[in-house]
Amino acid sequence: MTTEPITKTPMTTTTAGWSAAAPDQPLLAIQGLRKQFTRANGQIVTAVDDISLSIAPGEFIVLLGPSGCGKTTLLRCIGGLESASEGTIEINGQPMFSAELGIDIPTRRRGISMVFQSYALWPNMTVFDNIAFPLKSRRRGISKAETATAVEEIARVVGIADLLTQYPHHISGGQQQRVALARALVDGNALVLFDEPLSNVDAKVRKDLRVELASLQGKYGFAAVYVTHDQEDAMELADRIVVLDGGRIAQVGAPQDIYQNPSSSYVAAFVGSSNSLPGTVTSATPTAVTLESAFGTVSARPSDDVEPGQAVDVMFRPQHVRIHTERPVGENTWRMCLRKIMHAGTHAEAVLTHDHNIYQARVEVDFDAPLDTDVWVQVAPRHVFAFPQG
Numbered sequence: 001m002t003t004e005p006i007t008k009t010p011m012t013t014t015t016a017g018w019s020a021a022a023p024d025q026p027l028l029a030i031q032g033l034r035k036q037f038t039r040a041n042g043q044i045v046t047a048v049d050d051i052s053l054s055i056a057p058g059e060f061i062v063l064l065g066p067s068g069c070g071k072t073t074l075l076r077c078i079g080g081l082e083s084a085s086e087g088t089i090e091i092n093g094q095p096m097f098s099a100e101l102g103i104d105i106p107t108r109r110r111g112i113s114m115v116f117q118s119y120a121l122w123p124n125m126t127v128f129d130n131i132a133f134p135l136k137s138r139r140r141g142i143s144k145a146e147t148a149t150a151v152e153e154i155a156r157v158v159g160i161a162d163l164l165t166q167y168p169h170h171i172s173g174g175q176q177q178r179v180a181l182a183r184a185l186v187d188g189n190a191l192v193l194f195d196e197p198l199s200n201v202d203a204k205v206r207k208d209l210r211v212e213l214a215s216l217q218g219k220y221g222f223a224a225v226y227v228t229h230d231q232e233d234a235m236e237l238a239d240r241i242v243v244l245d246g247g248r249i250a251q252v253g254a255p256q257d258i259y260q261n262p263s264s265s266y267v268a269a270f271v272g273s274s275n276s277l278p279g280t281v282t283s284a285t286p287t288a289v290t291l292e293s294a295f296g297t298v299s300a301r302p303s304d305d306v307e308p309g310q311a312v313d314v315m316f317r318p319q320h321v322r323i324h325t326e327r328p329v330g331e332n333t334w335r336m337c338l339r340k341i342m343h344a345g346t347h348a349e350a351v352l353t354h355d356h357n358i359y360q361a362r363v364e365v366d367f368d369a370p371l372d373t374d375v376w377v378q379v380a381p382r383h384v385f386a387f388p389q390g
């Protein structure tokens with residue numbers, strides 16, 4: 001597993017003309033970070049558990065995982081809203097936090113911007129003043145004219161130039177989030193933290209904002225740490241996804257890499273959809289894993305993590321399932337009953353059952369076969385994973 005940053009050349013200046021980090025050093029370096037909370041009943045929760053991660057200038061990192069896996073706590077530690085219990089955080093080579101050395105630089109001096117799910121706009125300020133706020137609160141302020149230029153530029157880029165005199169409660173949720181985005185970007189900080197910023201807007205606006213966010217990042221070159229439990233956000237936005245499980249890193253990698261080579265059944269189930277059933281390994285060689293399951297003998301791709309006799313989760317993705325009405329030649333050919341076809345616009349999902357268990361296969365929109373009849377299902381061994389159980 002790599003926790004090193006990918007190489008990507010960011011722009012070295014941003015909206016307000018600040019310099020980003022040198023491309024050859026990580027913008028953000030986290031070492032051995034741990035955060036424990038004590039609940040009201042005295043129970044200790046380890047929300048972040050020994051996380052080490054480096055992020056390159058201009059890199060877009062998504063922290064992905066189910067509720068309670070520690071995404072927000074990790075983000076809040078980076079932002080200085082939470083003090084970790086152990087470990088270090090450096091931004092641009094400068095220590096921001098060290099439990100050992102007692103360093104804990106306040107949020108406003110970390111050189112970061114934040115965008116929250118709740119927008120967190122000032123209700124009594126116009127859109128203009130909300131966006132201008134970070135510039136006005138700088139210790140060495142900039143002139144009124146420079147502020148106006150910066151605000152107008154970023155408002156134009158995020159598509160809210162006509163709303164500058166409005167108050168937050170007079171504009172839509174999607175527009176409010178654009179204001180929050182503009183406020184985060186106007187200062188030109190090289191690192192922007194996002195905490196589920198799209199979860200309060202409807203699906204269409206979410207999609208639009210996601211595309212705009214990606215293009216803004218391309219334009220301004222800021223690095224991002226983006227928290228979400230939405231795998232579409234993660235797949236579309238991330239240079240690298242960090243999948244968290246119980247406060248620990250389960251896997252780090254480029255979206256396609258994680259999708260195609262998940263390291264565990266936890267990751268396979270969370271990134272992309274998958275079918276799964278239990279099995280027992282009968283042989284494991286450098287070229288193949290063979291196992292017994294409710295489907296009979298199954299051939300899976302090779303894995304260093306399993307050995308004969310081991311109980312495993314057998315997993316395969318719906319888009320790798322082929323459905324045939326006549327028995328095809330080859331391995332991993334199973335008889336299933338076709339129960340339903342669910343249409344989803346560009347494709348369709350066939351719902352199949354075997355021994356009362358449900359499996360899914362992605363099919364063409366025009367796929368047609370009689371329901372409640374038996375079909376043959378085939379999955380190439382290279383698309384079948386065998387993961388140790390647990």
Ligand SMILES: Nc1ncnc2c1ncn2[C@@H]1O[C@H](COP(=O)(O)OP(=O)(O)OP(=O)(O)O)[C@@H](O)[C@H]1O
Nearest residue numbers: 037038039045047066067068069070071072073074
């Ligand atoms: N202030 C707190 N006091 C006690 N426990 C906390 C506190 N904040 C978070 N936790 C616990 O730490 C763990 C991680 O929480 P965190 O909010 O970071 O998860 P998350 O992945 O962001 O979840 P969600 O997606 O639901 O926001 C959870 O078990 C949570 O209950």
